[in-house]
Amino acid sequence: MRPLSYARPHDAATAIALVERTPTAAFLAGGTTEVDLLRLGIVPHDVLVDINELPYRDVEELPGGGLRLGALARMSDVARDPRIVARYPAVSQALLLGASEQLRNMASIGGNLCQRVRCAYFRDGVSPCNKREPGTGCAALDGVNRSHAILGGSPSCIATHPSDLAVALVAFDAVVHVIGPNGSRSIPIDDFYLLPGDTPDREHSLAQGELIVAVDLPGDVIAVRSTYAKIRDRQSYEFALVSVAAAIAVSEGVVRDVRLALGGVGTKPWRARIAEAELIGAPATRESYAAAAVSELAGADVRPDNAFKVPLAERTIARVLAGAA
Template structure:
């Protein structure tokens, strides 16, 4: 690892100024990903600005019933908060399935959203990778791509975003608040993550030195009936092959409100808008869920190695929604389907 200088920031303004005026500086929070990338020489900053002393922690209920989460709140703190467990169980489940207890105690919420992709070609610091070195190529497209994306891809990158809680936040219409050299800004969680397009090295709409300060989640009544389903190769803290953040409200057998977002299958946390549009007002049953899942995955562009993800994602969507129906006893999802994914 190269020599690095270190600065411990005492306030947000100092932290932003220290990084924004020095292109070789980066923020340091929990460091659970950044330190690994430094050791691998994937990231090569000359200075780290430690932000752990900044007043950006805590989990608070807002007057309207939503949430305010400080960017430095630890994953374990957020998952354990009673208001999160009661009103937004999808968030608690995503956080607890996202990492070991040791990592959850260290990793910050802002850092989790900013973590880099887990593509092995990005992380080996040798293979061509457009995220690490623009215009060098994407080794995964013709290489090992079993864990890569089938949605939101481009000819320049097919890496998936690794965060679990980001999938839940996108489903809940959360917002990400920042402070940078140009002042304060707010981004919807869905827009905070960029598709690779022709510039896969640009993953967020942030300027250099722009710092996440908090995450807000609006009051979302449907979120009380929500879950996070994660399908992975092993049970113990593996990254998702497919994950589903889902929330469902059923009235008189019809779907009144629904939220669906996907992880593990796209280059960003993926809001399943097509599936949601198909489901609202439709019967709450397995066949409907299966058709919605197929509609959402219709534009998938798999590689030879990850084509299985298309069907796996469809089945995961159906399973998540059926589980919510069975838990509330408000629908007919447990009836056998006729050829739908299950």
């Protein structure tokens, strides 16, 4: 491992200034992803700014029944917070399914949202990878791509976004709050993540030196009956082949409201807006759920290794919606 510089400031302004002025600097919270990538030699960071002294660990009430998750709150603490369990069960379930107990005790909410893709070609350090070295190509396009994206890909990249938590947050229109060299701003989480397009090395909209400080979950009655399902190769710690965060409100046999987001299939957490629009006003039946799922997956761009994800996602969406209803 190459030499590293390390700092542990006690205020956000100092931390931001340290990272902003050094292009190869990065914030360090739980370190469950960053340290792995450093050991692999994948990221260029040689200055680590430890932010664990900063006051962003709490889960706080918001007007209207929402909750604010501090960016440094640990995944395990948020997953078991009684308010999260009661008001946003899909968020709690996504956190509990997202990592082993040991990792959840270390990993932070903000770090989870910024974790890098799990593409083997990105992490092997030698294969062509536009995320790691822009302009070198994407080995996954014609390589082993069973776990790769079928939605939101481009000729530059088809790696899937790995976060379970982000899928649940996208379903409920969470808002990411950041502070940086130019002040503070709030980013709807669906805008926080970027499609690869021609710049797959940019996975989110943070500028150098910008720091996530909190994530807001708006008060939303529909979230109370939400659920999160994760389909994977094994039930122990593993990334999703397909995951679904869903909530549905039914009255007199008709769908009145629905929230649906997918993981394991997209290059970003995938809000299933086509399916949502089709379901509003439709009969609350398994047939309606299945038809909406087919519409959502109609634009999938598949390869021989990952074509199975289309029927798997369709069936999972229908099953989860039926269960949530």
